[in-house]
Amino acid sequence: MSDSPQPYRVLARKYRSRSFRELIGQDAMVQTLANAIRRGRLAHAFLMTGVRGVGKTSTARLIAKALNCIGPDGQGGPTIDPCGLCEPCVAIAEGRHIDVVEMDAASHTGVDDVREIIEAVRYAAVSARYKIYIIDEVHMLSKNAFNALLKTLEEPPAHVKFLFATTEVNKVPVTVLSRCQRFDLRRIPADLLATHFANICDKEGVTAEPDALALIAQAAEGSARDGLSILDQAIAHAEMGEERLLVTAVQVRDMLGLSDRGSTRRLFGLLLEGDTAALLEAVRDHYALGVEPLALMRGLLELTHAVTLVKAGRDIASPGQSAEEREALSQWASQLGFAPLHRLWQLLLKGHDEVAGAILPIESCEMALLRVMHAAAMPDPGELARLLREGGPVALPAPGVAPAASSSAPAARLPATFPDLIEAFWQKGKGQLAQELHDCVGVVRYAPPQFDYHPTPQLPSDFTARLLPALRDVTGLSWQVAQSDTPGEPTLLQQEQGKAADARARILETPVVKAAMAAFPDADLDDRLEQWSA
Known part of the structure; x- marks a missing residue:
């Protein structure tokens, strides 16, 4: 009769780390352990903490092998590279070594379970170099169990090592933490x-x-x-x-149940545009394809976060990121200010929490996104309070986040063009700033209340510091002003000088003026004629 096939082992068990070299993403911890073993500076208790699945229990077993390995010839000592061939290594890997005791604190929480350990540590190891106790999810021990363990944990016999693992280190008493060498296992990139x-x-x-x-x-x-x-x-x-x-x-x-990035970007675009009908239709299309409402909200949150990081100047490019995604993120980052992005994040986060606990998830998702579209265009509380104090009407822009990126109040209150802004400065008696805006500032982007400019060398260094409060005084709004290295439009002074030069050239090319200049070589063109021609 043929041998029956071995039962299938899931990948998580089949490819569990068998050596420190296979333990990915924890280089700092491995280096610390290697140095400690090499120099003989071994702690009597180790605590491994981190999120699920990063290798806490696997690390504890590897430490047990490293401390008890005797090498293929039986003469080896503690090493960061256990051979995996000697009897202690094989027995520990198979979970049958008599001197390596694993205990799950979730099912052994009481003081009686700990008392058994305290009684057993008095006896030397049967066949290994060290008697090792691996306690998983140690935070589940009761308060009395922790207290019973303290004395032994602080002064254990030389042949005993404790290895603790936990996902919730904040629940482990400080008195225990202070007696352990702690390793924080990181999330794996x-x-x-x-x-x-x-x-x-x-x-x-x-x-x-x-x-x-x-x-x-x-x-x-x-x-x-x-x-x-x-x-x-x-x-x-x-x-x-x-x-x-x-x-x-x-x-x-x-x-x-995930939507692809392209469809999430399209949904995000509809949210910014304020297209209610198209947005609701897109949400239902996602739902029909099997995308969970919670996953949809999470995708929008991740996209908002990515746009904000790009806006802050952080490079978030990754190998899996398409050129279309990078272009879309860059475009949204240039169009949206930090204030509307933060507001968008808060609204989506609140919607995510509502969908997570909702009886009707898809309906809650639709209502949350509709709230985002309408609430994002509302004036911020400070502006609303100012309008109410002044007794003026509170005009609200159309739904959609995109308008909120450029203003938090009625667009009519803001100068539509850059020359209009300079004129408003003249009318408010801010002549020096108006002249500097006219002569020394090249516009890179003018989208009130966002203003990016490129300075000429003549612009004073404190210009931005003086401009911000003046903008607030002139328009009643807080502006986002940024100096850019990108060459913008010519300054208004340069534009006027360019027009005057063009007008002068046209006049000089007319037959009458050419004849006059030929007859009177020392003659010059009167500036008033240039102005009249322009």
């Missing part, structure tokens, strides 16, 4: 996860699109175990290609 998953796919004989692996890595949120579970599901969902299973980005999006 998405690019490292994607590379790790690609290597696993090669070993499994699976072809995966880079975008598919990027989506899985993003969905894992820094957790290798979560990512491998998703990858396992994606492989099961995949179809056979020409020779191997093929995991595609489309399949992963469908499996996770």
Whole structure:
């Protein structure tokens, strides 16, 4: 009778780290442990903390192997590179070593469970160098259990090491933390996860699109175990290609219930434009395709965050980011100010929380987005209070976030053009600033209350500091003013000088003037004639 096939092992178990070299994303911790082992400065208790799936329990088992490894010849000592061949290494890897005790604190929370450990630590290890206790989710121990452990934890016998793991380090008493050497395991970066998953796919004989692996890595949120579970599901969902299973980005999006980035950007654009009918239709289209309302709200939040980072000058380019996405983010960042972006974020975040707990998720999603469209165009509280104090009418702009990016109050209150702004300064008695705006400022972008300019060398260095309060005084609004290295339009003075030069050239080219200049070589053109011609 033929041997029965071995049962399938999920990827998260099959590819659990078996050495510190395989532990991805935790280089700082590995370096610290290597130095401690090499120099013989080993703590008696270690605490590993971090989010789920970053390798806390795996690290504890690796430390147990590192401390008890005796090498293939049986003569080795503690090492950061355990051989994996000696009896202690093999037994610890298989979870059957008598001197390495693993305990789940979630199911052993009481003082009696800890009392068993306290009684056992008095006896030397049976066959290993160190007797090691690995306590997972240690924060689940009761207060009395922690108190019972304190004395032993502070002064354990030389042959005993404690290894704790927890996802909620804030619940571990400070008295315990102070007795441990703490390692904070970081979330694993998405690019490292994607590379790790690609290597696993090669070993499994699976072809995966880079975008598919990027989506899985993003969905894992820094957790290798979560990512491998998703990858396992994606492989099961995949179809056979020409020779191997093929995991595609489309399949992963469908499996996770995610909308693609392009459709999220289109939805974001409709939100900014204030097109109510098109927005509601797009939301229902997403829902019909299987996109969860919560995932839709999250996608819009992520996009708002990305636009804000680009606005702040941060480079967020990634290998999976298309040229269209980079262009869209750059365009929105140039059109929207920080104030409307922050307001958009708060409104979407509130909507996300409402959808998460809603009885009718899709209806709540629609209502939340409609609120975003209308509330984002409202005047901010400070401007509204000022308008009410002055007793003037509060005119509201049309729904949509885009108008809010350029103003928080009726557009009629703001000078429509840059020359209009200079004229308003003259009328308010701010002649010096008006003259500097006229002579020394080239407009890069004028979209009240946003103003980007390129200065001439003659512009005083304190210009922006004097301009901001003057703008507030003249228009009644707070402006966003930025000096730009991008060459803008010529200054109004330069434009006037250019027009005068063109007019002079046209006059000099007329036959009558040419004849007069030929007859009277020392003659010159009267400026009044140039002005009259212009």
